[in-house]
Amino acid sequence: MRTSIIGAGLSGLLAASHFPEATIYEKNFNENFEKHMALLRFRKPDIGDHLGISFKQVIVHKGIWHNGHYIQPSIEHCNMYAQKVSKMINDRSIWNIDTVTRWIAPDNLHEILIDRYFKRIVWGIDYNFEWQEEENVISTMPMPAILNKLNNDDDITNDMKMHSNSIIVERYEIDSCDAYQTVYYPSSKTNVYRASLSGNILIVEYMVNEIGEHIPKCLEKDMHEDVLPSFGIAERSTNILYRGTKNYGKLRPVDDRKRKELIHHLTLKYNIFSLGRFAIWKNIMLDDVFHDIQVIKKLINAGRYEIVKKNFNF
Numbered sequence: 001m002r003t004s005i006i007g008a009g010l011s012g013l014l015a016a017s018h019f020p021e022a023t024i025y026e027k028n029f030n031e032n033f034e035k036h037m038a039l040l041r042f043r044k045p046d047i048g049d050h051l052g053i054s055f056k057q058v059i060v061h062k063g064i065w066h067n068g069h070y071i072q073p074s075i076e077h078c079n080m081y082a083q084k085v086s087k088m089i090n091d092r093s094i095w096n097i098d099t100v101t102r103w104i105a106p107d108n109l110h111e112i113l114i115d116r117y118f119k120r121i122v123w124g125i126d127y128n129f130e131w132q133e134e135e136n137v138i139s140t141m142p143m144p145a146i147l148n149k150l151n152n153d154d155d156i157t158n159d160m161k162m163h164s165n166s167i168i169v170e171r172y173e174i175d176s177c178d179a180y181q182t183v184y185y186p187s188s189k190t191n192v193y194r195a196s197l198s199g200n201i202l203i204v205e206y207m208v209n210e211i212g213e214h215i216p217k218c219l220e221k222d223m224h225e226d227v228l229p230s231f232g233i234a235e236r237s238t239n240i241l242y243r244g245t246k247n248y249g250k251l252r253p254v255d256d257r258k259r260k261e262l263i264h265h266l267t268l269k270y271n272i273f274s275l276g277r278f279a280i281w282k283n284i285m286l287d288d289v290f291h292d293i294q295v296i297k298k299l300i301n302a303g304r305y306e307i308v309k310k311n312f313n314f
Contacts, residue, residue: 003300006127007140010036011276011289013113015138016120017051018293022138024117027126036110037242038169039182039196039203042103043287050290053112055103058180062097065183065230073097081186084207085193085250087165094184102180104198129270136271136300142248142278146266156265160254162281165207167249168219171242172202174233183230192222197231202238207250219243248278273299 003019005012008026016024026033041060042048048055063070066077073095081094106112114121129137129149139146144162174197182196191206204227206219228235259281266272273296274280276289 001134001136001300003136003138004127005138005140007276008033008114008117008121009140009276010040010110010113010286011140011279012138013110013117014047014051014286014289015140015275015293015296016113016117018297019138022120024121025125025127026121026123029124030121033114033123034244035114037171037203037244038167038205038246039194039198040105040109040286041198042105043285045103047286047290048103048105051113053106053109055105058102058104060100060102060180060182062099062182062184063230064094064097065185065226066187068229070230077186080188081184081193084186084188085165086252087163088252090253094186097184104180107198107201129272136273138273138275138296139266140276140279143262143274143281146272146274146279147262150270156262160258160262161252162254163252164248164278165250165252167246168206168208168215169242169244169246170204170206170219170223170240172204173239173241174200174202175237175239177233177237181231183227185226185230190222190226191218192226195227195230201241202227202231202233208245216243251277251281251283253283254281267299 003022005015005019005022005024008024012024012026016022028034042055045055045057064073064077065071071077078092078094079089082089082092085092127141142164147156150156177197177200179197180199182194184194185192191208192204193207195202195204204223206222208215224235228238263274263280266274275292275296277284280292
């Protein structure tokens, strides 16, 4: 049975490494395609080993910066942070600021994988989902976009309110720097919510309620008053490399039972295997995507009986 992969992001290209005959469909054209620029760390070296790409083992230090000084996690500040990034109170990664071991991929990992699978990517195609029983579809398309394409499906009763808050990502090159650190910013007085050093690259991530002409000045203010002081970096040592907006940024959680039911329905009725945080509408790391690909591969190889029998743990 033919397999198609929807999306040439990291999740889609990682799936391509497991399905060597699959065609990858990407709605954007190559020259306009946005590469992955946000923070990317791995809990284990498994993905690098699988891809044959060397990942660097590093020690990551973390901290919380609030009103000009460092603080320890507290219910107050962690809830402030949660409301800042997801508009609700829930547990976020800010609770754990322990020093951890992580693996870092080459900074151009996305470009490496695009080059590797370039001949299998069909650019500029918004996959039209002409459902055929002889095709399996591994989709990284955001769940709201899938539902929009299936708005004539009477079997889908979706009352989940799926919202994603836009973010802006900046990258700076830092002179004479080789460190791995992350700082969280819970205060609502600043747009930045997280900044991370990855070698000599400073990655700054901002929550934005609206995009307008005033935004660059706001980000510059946040950079000078919060980010640089929190890292103890002199302004003259920074050089901006990139600034971009991600419409699908921070996900707001939904009812988990209904979310899983919807994923299961898409697979049973349409042979759609949802993959990646936006497709399954859950905040996960690429390590988790790697695991999910192996689950999907087993389900596809086992056939419809196993799909019906299993309750996806996505």
